Amino acid sequence: MLIRSLLHRAIHEGTILLRNHQKCSTVWRKTHHCSALIYREHSHDIQTVRMEPLLLPPVGDRSVRLHMLAAPVNPADMNMIQGSYPILCPLPAVGGNEGVGEVIEVGSDVTSLRPGDWVVPIDAGFGTWRTGAVCEEEEVITVPKDISLLGAATIFVNPCTAYRMLHDFQTLTPGCTVIQNASNSAVGQAVIQIAAALGLKTINIIRDRPNCAELIDELQSLGADYVVTEEEVMSTGLHRVFEEVPKPKLGLNCVGGLSGGLVFSNLDYGGTMVTYGGMAKRPLQIPAKSFIFHNVTLKGFWLTQWKRKHKEDKAQLNAMLNAVCDLMRGGQLSAPHCVQTPFHQYTHALQATVQSHGRKHVLIM
Ligand SMILES: NC(=O)c1ccc[n+]([C@@H]2O[C@H](COP(=O)([O-])OP(=O)(O)OC[C@H]3O[C@@H](n4cnc5c(N)ncnc54)[C@H](OP(=O)(O)O)[C@@H]3O)[C@@H](O)[C@H]2O)c1
Incomplete structure (x- = not known):
């Protein structure tokens, strides 16, 4: 009874x-x-969520x-919902790949985490758009609580991608130049700030828009040396810029199409262009002369693959995370400009992510 x-x-x-x-x-x-x-x-209709x-x-x-x-709501999250991302979660699935959670309860054999710790998921596919989760100890990694909540929620995808791309493809010394497109993206903002901290010069291509001057000011306040629109690069080129700084050894392509070609064709002899996004959903347009006369190399980067390769090597993961956290603590790297959205207003955040010139939205649970 x-x-x-x-x-x-x-x-x-x-x-x-x-x-x-x-x-x-x-x-x-x-x-x-x-x-x-x-x-x-899988659908392009956000009402599916x-x-x-x-x-x-x-x-x-x-x-x-x-x-x-x-x-946060990142473009890759939307691609997963649409079914166009290279890894897809079994359905039904919880959306979101990135975010910060506080540990509330730990199992008896958990050694690395304590209640109160802040953690972020290591791999993609966690399903972070939720108020609570139960996961294995090894699925998450601790982030320090002395960085901002927004910084912690957005640290392990975009700033880490920027960090890897600036370190792993070319030997860059202070005074070297990096060129990128989609420079106002979260990755682009992190590239500007990490490059500035490394003493590198950045040439930042953006799409034209009604409030262009405002965006240029915003990126310059992050440390961008040059901010130019795609239209300017196409019409007048970057000759004036190259009177002041050396041609870039590294180009970062988030867009593809014509915009990727603009990054590629402005690289220095022997330079490398790393493609990490395909926002225009158009094949890269690349001039043959850059390959032939400038010996430029094309590479790709995917942080998820990098993390999976290093998942047993927590020291490597921690080294990257600590380096990025140090930049945040030192005031050299801030969370991306974003709109904080109450969790229940999620449709607004999803809608903004699929629109042109939309701000990054971060769901607050
Ligand atoms: N490979 C990796 O490991 C890795 C890691 C992180 C992110 N990514 C990728 O990087 C990209 C940016 O991510 P994020 O979180 O930084 O993005 P975000 O902050 O949401 O910014 C999106 C960027 O894409 C631009 N954009 C949107 N639609 C476009 C279009 N049709 N043509 C050209 N540009 C367009 C936006 O420019 P406007 O303001 O002009 O619209 C903005 O600069 C995504 O493709 C994401 O999947 C890849």
Whole structure:
């Protein structure tokens, strides 16, 4: 009778009785509910994403329960929902790949995390657009709490991509130049700031827009040396810029199409262009003469692949994260310009991400 009434209360309160096979004892473990942004099919229609209640599994010996604090809406998240990203989650899926959560509860065998820690998911596909999560200890990595909440929520994808691309493809010394397109993107803003901290000069291409002067000021205040529109590069070129700084050894292409060609054709002899995004959804237009006469190299970069390659090597992951956090602490790197959006207003954030000239939106749970 007592057991039956306890069981009834347990089901009512979301607590379930589990047998812990390893220790051969019976333990009470509590389940919780959270709210999550779930999609059940791949579609370009953002109405496919709906807020739903989700039952979280109980915390196991090696798992942790998180309260998600903030999570950005990135273009790659939308590509995953649309079904056009190279890795897709089994459906139904919770949206979002990046975000910061606070550890609320840890399993008995968890050694690296404590309640109160801030953590971010290591791999893509975590499903960060939710108020709570239960995951394995190894799925997340700690971020220090002395950086801003927005900084923590947006640190492990875009700034780390910028950091890797500035370090892994060309030997760049202070005074060298880097050219990029989509310079106002979150990656672009991080490139400007990390490059400035390294003593590099940046040439930053943006798309023309009604408030162009405002955007130029904004990027210059981050440390951009030159900000030019695609139209200016096409009509007058960068001759004036190259009277002041050397031609770039490194080009970063987030767009493809004609814009990628503008980055490529302005590289120095022996330079490298790294493509990390395809925002224009158009094939790269590349002049043959840059290959023939300038010996320029084309490369690609995908942070997810880099992280997967180094997933056993927490020291490498931590070294990158610490370097980026140090820049944030030192005031040399800030979170991207963004709009903080209450979680329940998620449709607004998704809509803005698929629009031209939209601001980055960060969901606040
Ligand atoms: N390979 C990797 O490891 C990696 C890592 C991080 C991000 N990424 C990729 O990098 C890209 C930027 O990500 P993010 O989070 O930094 O983006 P974001 O902050 O949302 O900014 C999006 C950027 O794309 C530009 N854009 C949007 N639509 C465009 C179009 N049709 N043609 C040309 N430019 C367009 C925007 O310019 P306007 O303001 O002019 O619209 C803006 O500069 C995405 O493709 C993302 O998937 C790749």
